[in-house]
Amino acid sequence: MSQTTAATADRDTPADDTTLRVLSASDLAGIDITLADVVDTVENAYRTLAAGQSDNPRKLTVKPTDGHSVSYAMLGRDGSRDVVAIKTSYKHGLDKGRGEQHYYTSLTLYDDTTGLPIAMMDCARIGSLRTPAVSALLARECAAPGARAALVIGTGTQGRLALPFLLTTLPDLDRLMVFGTHSEGIAAVREQLRAHFPERDVEIVADLRAAAADADIIVATAGGHTPAAVEAEWLRPGTLSILVGHGLAPSALHRADRVVATSEAQMKVTGTDMADGDGNLPAVDTEFPPVIAGITAGRRSAKERIFAYNSGLVVTDIALGHRFAQLAVAQGLGTRVPLWR
Template sequence: MHTPAIHILTRSDLADIELPPADIIRLVEDAYAFYANGQSRCPTKLMMPLPLEQRDAVAYSMLGYDGALQQAGFKTSYRQGAESAEKYYTTISLYDDTTGLPFALMDCHRVGGLRTPATTALIARSCAKENASSALMIGTGAQGINTLPFLLTALPDLETLRLFGTHPDGIAASLEMFARYFPGRSIELVTDVPAAVAESDIVIAASGRAAHPKVETKWLKQGGLLISVASKGVAGGALGDADYAIATNEGQLGVTGKRLAGPDGIARIDAELPDIIVGRKSGRRSQQDRVFAFSSGMIITDIPVAHALATRAIAAGRGNRIELWK
């Protein structure tokens, strides 16, 4: 009689598994399309601040179903302290709905570091004005290191790429990752964030406790696009000041983007990204609109990236097969 088992995959098991940006963007785009067409499920993220006044900590979980792969996924995350990467732990478990068996339990750090820039690239491709030629990346953490190569993969006609960061290791990692995919291109390092925002057609803010003035939508040039990757570096009025506003998911905006709400406590948007991906909604009303986009992670995009990493890692003999239920 078969004993159910699950593959346990560590961060080091997944670290060097190769997935090109174009492939990840396609996986994430398909995930949004299946969700928009009602073939996937993604309840709103559950987030819980821990009731301890002496320290800053938060835990959250997400549950979803990917109709393309027929995989159910459970993601959990815990962070103690808003600025400590060492105290951030995230995992994802996958279950095969075609067989009814567990598939993998794995570290989710790299998954998030890949699906997030893929989402950013899709927002930029869908919502930037025609003939956008410049982009600014603010932040060099785990969510930011891959962003510029993914962005240029989706928008190969971008001419000027700018980067603002305060951590030398993060800046070096960002430049190294970009050179890996685009060795013939260069990145302009900037120090004046408001000035760089005003000069860029696309602005991505993925900074944590920002060491820069909080980015405001009104700083954008006419027709500019501001993408907030759940960033504390974006001003509270950024959504309200936009001519057109989108979110990956309106429900999750209400959970993780509460500070962007208007005077009535409600954060209103004009469109959700999945509907834009399938052509049901527009990415902007006009070429002159200043557009604000709030990107909050959806597990439907974690699942296909995690599955792709896991299948390659298992095929390479990585990880351990554990019979938890025997």
């Protein structure tokens, strides 16, 4: 399917500059896409960015002084797809339990070849796939040679697909561990793993320190209220620690031998909880796009303890969102809204 197919819509409702295809969460939930397709789409977005063909400005953040909510706005352009988009994200109730929180995120895509809108979509599924795909790519590029054991901390949205994606890029992993505090989340982790890799199972760990000491790769995806906080001294030489949400103590960053970030600028915005006592973050040794492109090394030696910061880049949302829009158009999904009439 060509880049502009998503903008041309179906024959009965041709696209113009006054209508917009809206894709709901239920529309997107019905679209089948393989984990390998997601990984390839995200990887190509990184390669295009590293080649200087895409634009990914620093995200804008708004947060009230009492910290009860946070909002982000991210504008970007994918140069290989000729797509411009803006993503918005709003989370309310950060001072409350998970069940009382509200979270809304959306992505609006425009075709920069025709000048027409492509689609506006709920971005929750995009993020739930994109983020673990990035962690899996980080693991592929930065894990020590022969890595066999992976530990996921957290069983929420990001934790549930972390292991299936890791197995997609590192199929030789033979010990899969998860640390979580919610029984329904642990069950969901096991369900997702078996859905994608029916022959595999996960080991539920209670002793986080012992599990961290055994792990070659740690992916920390827990929420802000987690009791988990893996310290640097728990980690053996060669460990790769990937921070997505929470679950790693600041020492894991500050005492790492090498620091990799998807974006150093975004790490400075969203990673302030990892700052030292003076409010400082260590310098990033390399960003991830040039690692994917083979310009810089993700790992320099087998013994390095590497800390990787996985913050979302809007170009990956754009690429994956556009891929979903293509699939949605092919299936006739979505609702045409005369937004600008």
